[in-house]
Amino acid sequence: MNSKPIGVFDSGIGGLATVRELKRLMPNENIIYLGDTARAPYGCHSKELVSAHALQGLEFLQKQDVKLLVSSSGTVSTVLSDSAIKKLAVPYISILLPCAQEACAMSVHGIIGIIGATAAVRSSTFGKAIRNIRTDARIIGKACPLFLTFAENGIVQPDNHLLRLAIKQYLEPLLLEGIDTLILGSPHYSLLFGAISEVLDYSITLVDCASVTARYVQSYLLQNNEQNEGEVKPTVWQVTDAPQDFIDVSKLYYGEEIQQNVKKVKL
Known part of the structure; x- marks a missing residue:
């Protein structure tokens, strides 16, 4: 103890x-x-x-x-x-490791998206951590700087028009790549969990880094x-x-x- x-x-x-x-x-x-x-x-x-x-x-x-x-x-x-x-x-x-382990365990097809701040997405560290666990994984990253602004200003409601537009714009390229799991790579994004889930019609498994x-x-x-x-x-x-x-x-x-x-x- x-x-x-x-x-x-x-x-x-x-x-x-x-x-x-x-x-x-x-x-x-x-x-x-x-x-x-x-x-x-x-x-x-x-x-x-x-x-x-x-x-x-x-x-x-x-x-x-x-x-x-x-x-x-x-x-x-x-x-x-x-x-x-x-x-x-x-x-x-x-x-890093908790999210990588969770994403690898939850992903059916091994196509994993990562969203976060520019520096986090630009780094290859997340990809390496995931491939150390699941060598067949394909990782697609996307920086989502506006999500920070929405979270800090309390704009987190799933029915907010501007937030929904931002989610669709940021995540559409990842959806086109066929991701089945998405790592929310910032604790700020925990506040947007509900909105992202709803916009994606609950079709993608979300990995909330805070939890x-x-x-x-x-x-x-x-x-x-x-x-x-x-x-x-x-x-x-x-x-x-x-x-x-x-x-x-x-x-x-x-x-x-x-x-x-x-x-x-x-x-």
């Missing part, structure tokens, strides 16, 4: 969806969250800059005596280099006997800028408004 907290890192606010799923599955686990809101979004930056920023954030969490580091950012998960990961002194889980990563973390803790059976403490929320903005959108991503103080920190 291990009463130390789980450290969750995100480039901004999207990781709130991952924390929501972690707390839903494991209410007894303590969590420390860090959102690098001062430098978000990461998706438009170079691989080198994203990797440097992410390592800063993860090391910051590591110093807070966490038992596990979780990256909920699709961009960080696909871009962070192996050499950077090796610098971490505690176990590290990103959305599958939370299940993977739960399995990891159980297998390694690392669950918390001690005191359950309030979640620690930390951002690098605009804590009030973070609170204002918390209900949208987290399901309820954050009542605790949100700390502004410097990396």
